[in-house]
Amino acid sequence: MPDETAARTTVTERAIEEIKAKIATGELEPGQRLPTERDLAAELGLSRSSMREAIRALTVMGVLEARHGAGIYVTRLEPGDLLETFGVVAEISRGSTLLHLVQVRKILEPAAAAAAAARIDETGLARLRAEMNAMERGTTAEEIVGHDLEFHRIITEAAANPVLAAILGGLNSRTFRARVWRGYREDGVFPRTFHEHDQIYRALAERDPDGARVAAAVHIGAVEEWARRQANEDPSETE
Amino acid sequence: MPDETAARTTVTERAIEEIKAKIATGELEPGQRLPTERDLAAELGLSRSSMREAIRALTVMGVLEARHGAGIYVTRLEPGDLLETFGVVAEISRGSTLLHLVQVRKILEPAAAAAAAARIDETGLARLRAEMNAMERGTTAEEIVGHDLEFHRIITEAAANPVLAAILGGLNSRTFRARVWRGYREDGVFPRTFHEHDQIYRALAERDPDGARVAAAVHIGAVEEWARRQANEDPSETE
DNA sequence: TCTGACCGAGTCATCGGACCATTCATACGG
């Protein structure tokens, strides 16, 4: 057998690797346009169908972007683009994985809050106040979840680390957060949440990294408690 | 126009969402087999080609697994499966994003080390010693990188959080780590690295979470310094 | 009866071609 390197891999996977390699080496740069599907297929020696599968795969990874009628382009390759798929984990996970997701968030969110405390400006603080007020006035769960998400998004944005922001964004997918809120509307968790947000805000306003870290940890701790109960109950679905 | 919900989305994207929804609602469970490509295409009302693109997309996300000649299956849906694409970020990132990646690792790795200190058993400690010895005896850069990776992998595994392990695994992709090692073989960083690993090991052996946290933070700090220089130098490629 | 090679149906992998939908630059007409 002469050709040994081929191993047991599909042509599509090989095409994916080839394109990724071209980007890793700098042969393809962010924003650059690629040849047409037909030309790419000819160049890499496969059919257009298989080439399209490879392009689709790189598209969902956030590496490429296909514009109908216009061509295929490399994305900006910023963390936000590349980590978009991160959210699916939060969307389809259940049982103990939910707990593990929250535990990771419990590590990252306090660190983000601490970093934000040193960097956030008056504009950011004002936006936080606006979200807190809007959340407290909110009526529908949908509305409240939206302001809750935005509150945390502003903080992670202020931490000035796109990778951190993208990961926390994935951990905080809307559907996931909605599940949490739906889960515990029982006792008076709304007032407590408002209070916790207020604690975080105060620490940020006072430029107190350690205070922000602790306040954020306490806040996530409440969510962790819910996830722990979920994991201990029936791990399979009950909806 | 009667159908308004269609919006501006491709049939493939719709199919991806449909399958994801079926998994999120529990209609499809981990390990379960799906209908054939043809049946799925007929069921969702699109061609087999487009259906294949959707399946390919879900495959790279780690949600589905296509077995040649056998059928399409839902994966176990564990974090390790779902977060496999995380590594591409580390593979194709450069410039300031490298620094941001390391900074996130600087947050997670100490937390993982602290968690591991409370849980690691004698077997794990023995494996750590073995990796340290093998690394010190290693000759080729390839070999050293391998033992370095394994050392950290054992620790993250001992932290008993699959999500955390998967994220750190992506942050520690082989190609990324190799770039770091290639970057600074100048001064005596090898002895220092050995010493740092030893510090981490000692803290773990003594079941000292805070000691492990600090030792890990120091260790990552060295890598961070390298990434910072990389980001400050020419942000574009120079290879 | 048990074993193991064989075989065929089922299924994914790949290909080639055709046509539709959208974009964009260019030429045309006012």
Next chain:
DNA sequence: CCGTATGAATGGTCCGATGACTCGGTCAGA
């Protein structure tokens, strides 16, 4: 000079055919 029409370029979708692989059942031989 500007807006519009037009057509080539290009991605999106569909179809049919063939190859490659898996897996279960069959059947000859011990």
